[in-house]
Amino acid sequence: MDWSNMLFQDWEGIARTLFVGILAYVCLVCFLRISGKRTLAKLNAFDLVVTVALGSTLSAILLQESIPLAEGATALGLLIVMQYLVTFTSVRWSGFAHTVRSQPSLLARNGEFCRDAMRRERVTEEEVRSAIRANGGREVEDTSAVILESDGSISVVQ
Incomplete structure (x- = not known):
């Protein structure tokens, strides 16, 4: 060589x-x-x-x-x-x-996981909890909504 x-x-x-x-x-x-x-x-x-x-x-x-x-x-x-x-x-x-574009998906609403949407989007509860913590929350019960945005990021509405 x-x-x-x-x-x-x-x-x-x-x-x-x-x-x-x-x-x-x-x-x-x-x-x-x-x-x-x-x-x-x-x-x-x-x-x-x-x-x-x-x-x-x-x-x-x-x-x-x-x-x-x-x-x-x-x-x-x-x-x-x-x-x-x-x-x-x-x-x-x-x-x-x-x-050509995906639509946002609701992953949690009023403190409850939307399990069908999470399964469809292949997002785990731990990933949602991690996003909640990253946005200053503690638990899913503290949120109004958790949304998987079309760009793949997760938005949290307290």
Whole structure:
């Protein structure tokens, strides 16, 4: 095994990574500024997937010499355009929004667990209790509502 190739191959590869990395980063920042704040919002699972996909695409552009900058920028642009189209359509058509986004779920109400909802959402009593403690409460009986939000966070209404 040639250990030297694992640590360093040549200066050309480093120069390419620096050059393409700077240009890809500038391209991504420009696309994000054009598309608006919502593109990187982690409001729900769909938004999170797009954010992860953007990071993965940027990583591939930087590290895979077989991907030219123009193709990588096209891939970044495509992801951002698709995110924009999905959010644009979601705002204007509730049926579509319901298809691509999860709705909040009530996990506890008036001090009682909503066990069917917890089972459906795969949330344990201990996770609900932990969220209650994190929000300054002590027990489920101290709450009016515990809600699993569409972004996966748990909100507690005292």
